[in-house]
Amino acid sequence: xxxISQKPSRDICQRGTSLTIQCxxxxxxxxxxxxxxxxxxxxTLIATANQGSEATYESGFVIDKFPISRPxxxxxxxxxxxxxxxxxxxxxxxxxxxxxxxxxxxxGQGTRLTVV
Amino acid sequence: xxxxxxxxxxxxxxxxxxxxxSCTYDTSESNYYLFWYKQPPSRQMILVIRQEAYKQQxxxxxxxxxxxxxxxxxxxxxxxxxxxxxxxxxxxxLMEAIQxxxxxxxGQGTRLTINx
Numbered sequence: 063x064x065x066i067s068q069k070p071s072r073d074i075c076q077r078g079t080s081l082t083i084q085c086x087x088x089x090x091x092x093x094x095x096x097x098x099x100x101x102x103x104x105x106t107l108i109a110t111a112n113q114g115s116e117a118t119y120e121s122g123f124v125i126d127k128f129p130i131s132r133p134x135x136x137x138x139x140x141x142x143x144x145x146x147x148x149x150x151x152x153x154x155x156x157x158x159x160x161x162x163x164x165x166x167x168x169x170g171q172g173t174r175l176t177v178v
Numbered sequence: 179x180x181x182x183x184x185x186x187x188x189x190x191x192x193x194x195x196x197x198x199x200s201c202t203y204d205t206s207e208s209n210y211y212l213f214w215y216k217q218p219p220s221r222q223m224i225l226v227i228r229q230e231a232y233k234q235q236x237x238x239x240x241x242x243x244x245x246x247x248x249x250x251x252x253x254x255x256x257x258x259x260x261x262x263x264x265x266x267x268x269x270x271x272l273m274e275a276i277q278x279x280x281x282x283x284x285g286q287g288t289r290l291t292i293n294x
Contacts, residue, residue: 092280093280093281095281095282103286103287104269104284104285104286104287105223105269105282105284106284107281107282107283110281152221154221154223156223156282158280165211165273165275165280166213166225166228167213167225167271167273167280167282168225169222169223171220171221171222172221172222174221
């Protein structure tokens with residue numbers, strides 16, 4: 063399995079500011095992902111965090127708004143930039159560890175962001 | 179593109195009853211994985227059960243079992259002898275087994291309430 067530490071667990075931010083969320087894994091992982099979960103909704107993939115190269119963003123998400131870093135195989139950050147109330151959501155980090163034919167995704171405990 | 183559909187936004191049963199949550203999906207890949215995740219109010223995503231598409235046998239985990247119908251692209255979850263602790267959001271998810279693209283696509287979720 064993989065143990066994920068995601069920080070902060072929650073924050074209340076002023077509109078127009080930025081927040082950086084950290085995701086630390088206790089082992090090297092192949093894939094790291096960032097998801098957004100709007101209130102009462104399902105999880106939507108923001109981007110795949112690629113080690114040593116630019117993140118791969120899903121349709122509707124752009125690097126200027128959600129810059130992502132992944133300096134090594136155990137750590138990634140997601141920044142929510144120039145926030146507005148519409149950015150109020152839960153943001154989750156997810157990883158798929160190195161494995162053979164067996165594949166499973168593990169999740170951090172999420173960051174609950176409220177923009178006021 | 180892959181899609182996952184859960185047509186039951188909410189379900190409610192009495193404790194000790196059996197409940198079945200529905201999920202249909204679509205993918206053009208022949209090799210993929212299907213998952214049911216549980217999200218209690220704590221926000222933590224918890225893996226309930228996993229099914230590899232190449233396995234014909236339905237997966238089981240204690241009180242949880244699936245009915246995997248590959249031709250119909252259906253993947254339902256049965257919870258037997260339901261317990262109060264089963265109360266949570268349940269998400270069906272699909273992962274295509276493409277190296278470097280092992281992202282999850284989630285259904286809309288089903289809010290399950292177990293009543294005493």
